[in-house]
Amino acid sequence: MHKRLLWFLVLIFPLLAAGQEAFDYKAFETKLKKHIYSSPDSTRILIDEVLEKKNLHDTIRGLVYNIYGIYYSHVGELDSSMVAYKKSAALLKNHLWIKTMPLMNMSVGYRNMGQYDESFKCLEEALEINKRLGFKEKEAIVYSNMSSNYQFMLQYDKAVEYALKGIEILKKEDSPLLAALTQKLANTYMKMSNFSFAKELYEDCLKIFKKQNDKVSYTLTLINYAEVLIHLDQTGKAKKALREAIAELSRIKNPEHLAIAYSKLGHIAKDEGNIKDACRNYEAAFAILSESNSINLVIIASEYIELLNKNKDYDKALKVIEKTKRSPIFNDVNKADKVRFDVAMAETYSKTNNDKEALNGLVRALKIKDSLARSGTDNYTKELQAKYQAELQREKNRALKVKNAGLQKAYETEKTRMIAYIAISLSIILLILLLLRSYRLRERLRKEALKLAATEKNILRKQHEHEKELTQAQQDIISEKQRELASSALKMANYQDNLLQIIERCNNDSIKKVSDVKKELEGLIKQKDYWRQFETRFNMLHPGFGASLANRYSNLTKNDIEFCSLLKLNMSNKEIAQLLQISHESAITKKYRIKKKMEIQDDADFEKLLMEI
Template identity: 50%
Template sequence: MAKRILPFLFFLLSTAALAQHYDFKKAEMDARKLIYSKPDSALTIIKRTLAQKGAHDTIYGNTYNIYGMYFGMKGNSDSLIYYTKKSLTYLNRYPRNKARSLMNMSIGYRNKADYNAAINLIEEALELHKKENNNVGVAMAYGELASNYNYMLEYDKSIDLLLKAIKILKAEKNTKQLVAIKQKLANTYLAKENYPFAIDLYRECLAEFKAGGMAKNYYMTLMNLGEAQIQVNDMVGAQKSLSEAVVGLEPFGDKEMIGICYSKIGNLENALGHYEKGVASFQKAMDYLVPSGSGRVVRIAGEYVNLLNKGGNYKKSMEVIALVEKLKKFNNANLQDRMVYKNAAADTYKGTNNDKEAIKAYQQTIAIMDSIADQEQQSAVEEIQAKFQTELQREKNVALEANNRVLQATMESEKNLMMLYVLVSIAIIVLILLFLRGYWLKAKLQKEELRLVESEKNMIRQQHQYEQELTNAQKEIIEEKQRELTSSALRMANYQDGINQIIDKCESNIYTKVTEVKKDLQGIIKQKDYWKQFETRFNTLHPEFSNTLTNRFEKLTKNDIEFCSLLKLNLSNKEIASLLQISHESAITKKYRIKKKMDINDDADFEKLLMEI
């Protein structure tokens, strides 16, 4: 008996010893670090941690939360929600950890297009962060709320929340989380069709995501950059961005993101006039999106149907429409996605001579566009109205032709005059009803158009306010880059001071050996070329400054332009003299000669001119 018990006791003691030596904190940190770049490697650590016994509740709770994040990386929203819910069973007494799980769970609901559920979870997490005085957590909650409002086309709320988040993170000096907020802001600029600024922000984010090892965020940002490049007609750049993105996303197995990426490639091929390649890319997109259960399938199906209609392939268009109707995702899509889909479906019905369904779809499209009330959609409304009137007229013509045939047959037979009278009366009534219906629809459209004009006025006022806020945010970014440029210039001055120190030592015979001079020179050589760095940063911040001065004042030399660029940075004469290694008096003389070349006598006028360029 003792022989049987001893091995069992040895096994229990060994297991307990292993659990005591397992570094739970290190395992959690490693898993959290790998989840964004190598999720499968993170999964191995997650399973190993969950297999351990005797760990604290926060260890199990945090690990299940990371388990949910793993499925988020894979695009499996249901499993993401399941495991984050499981993590909450361990974290009810730990507000910070609980808030983090709530926010991750909200991402799962957002991916399923259940925006109300997602917003409720984030608001619960936001209250926990506020009670804990966790400012970074508050900022990230604002960012997640903004993402939901962005999908819901409520860009004003999205921008307001993102600006709050940026302000908090800058105050906290948290650059790691700031890049995620900047990416969300770029997404909003993309949605509002401010493509150049979106491209600049995306490129900044790409560098930071790559440096931080956040591979999936890097490829998703690259995908959105490709879409923005298509809009500014940078087809070569878009092709490069999207090709790299789709290859990079494949290992994560996120079918939704891969499908979206293929849809953007389809739009690119369509813009390049490659119809067959565009169709093939959109078909790949649907093959990925349908199994993923993504709500984005409505918008992408609409773009696919538009392309098929363009090629006259109405049979395939009808197959795609039937598939979308079967998926029952239409009501979960946002208004803009519904509009794209319904408009494409209406064109398909029109192409197949299904007039009733075409009119019905055009009516639904107009109603959706009225809800969106966006200024840029005015021309689209007019186009839909024209199509609707055409289909209505076609329906009238069909009814008239049918009645004419009945009348003609009745008149030829002359068998029943009473029947003829009844048929003629019916035809007249039908025509009157059709006329009244057309008049009613026309009056309704005019009324809706007036409502749309009023809504547009309100939108213009709101847009002006939002653009002012965005301008202030851009101004803050520019000022920050200005400070970086000034810092670069002063570092350049320190670099040149080092050279002067070596010269002074040589003149004072401080060096006793050539090797000492060589050592000091090598130390300077290893430093960066700060003047070249200054020129590059200055031209990036003020790209038209040099050309504008040269064109307006032809007498100015290159050295004069460089001197003016230092004055534009508000450097004093003493700082400029130190930077250029000249005397203070020479700097004053140089400034006087430049003003003379520009026919300017007053210092205030001279400085005002430089600041305005």
């Protein structure tokens, strides 16, 4: 409301400035628009500069004092704002059509201070002036403020009645102010716990305020909208709305509503069990309101005390109680808020062993609660609600009927085009299906060809593996035969060596008799198991070597183990070749094959293994 009044003021300044060329009202208007909400301190400087002018017309001075009152109200200095409004009304007493501005602003100030009788006096005077001058929109605004007064006084039947009076006037005038008055009605429904309908009204108002680029009204509506969402358990949307409101309220420096937004965030945090965040938000809200004489201080203090009691922070709760009781508006708050404060205070006193004060608080709360008992008003209030809701629904139905007629016409226009679209679409779909069928057939043939190729490849791979296995088996057999042949050659080499020795001895006349030759030959025959004798002696020196080696490497043959036995004796390849009557290269090859069977690459590792067994 203040914002609309300001723009009205700045528009009439040039008209009232006729003949006063010493003051540039156009420049003042531009500066005022720039700073009134974004930079209140700059606004005050501008206003002071104007008021210091001595030859300023009383009408201009009165209007400037009205702006001064708006400034003080905006920064939370209610007492100073009331002084400025009264000066404005006195200066404008001969200009009734302008005097209604400070009167309306005074009514809001008195309401915020809990002085409802004084507020109604201002509103009744403004209503009489507007009726006399035929200002219908301003008359509706007066009814809106009366509705707000009754809402604060918890007389919701009266609040609804006067809100509907204002709405009826604005509907006839087709006024853009209808959204603001609808918002007041939504506030009342919220207080009456009709949250679903209040939510619907708030959403309509938000759309209109956003379309009108009325940021102040939009932001203030967000706060009450969040309250409704909290009651409807839509806390996610509520937090989003409150954060948006806090950002804008911080920018335009509106402390009172900023405090209310913080308190509602604290309420959500408390319900979610986040006590730390709840305390932080309530503390911020209380700190802001305790600097002003706002009537909202008591209810927010009550919620904060309840939270502190729940958190067992009784010392801080006592400080909040004392600071709230010292506030000038403490005795002017509505009875419901006073009851809640007294109950919360009684709990704090009870927990801090101050039973006397606790009992006094509860007694006061019970007395106030009894005085709140009302009869005969609830049904009337519900009738008003039903009447307005029915009227609103009829308007929506009419709008829906017009919209449906337009839709029907559009439907008929689009019907032929849609049929053509459907025919074309069906043709395209049929073509696509044919293409898909052709593609799937080609794809199936391709997959069958790939499958056949994979099968043939698998058969060839298995054949290759089988041939490889056969080749390996043949190689193993050949290797075994070679080992057996080497063993036979060893034995034959030994026999040959012995025979050569016998012949040499005969040539040397070491053996002269045939009987001696016979004896040597018989001994040679007896030595046919010479390797077994070697094994016996080797096993005596290295017991279990052959068995251990065979257990570790089951693929080693007896000849392999015999060869390893010679290596165990630290014999070189050359020595083993001489002993086995084979070439030096054959000995190296045999050693290599044994290492391969044992899966050992390095000679050092092979020799270390043999030494450790």
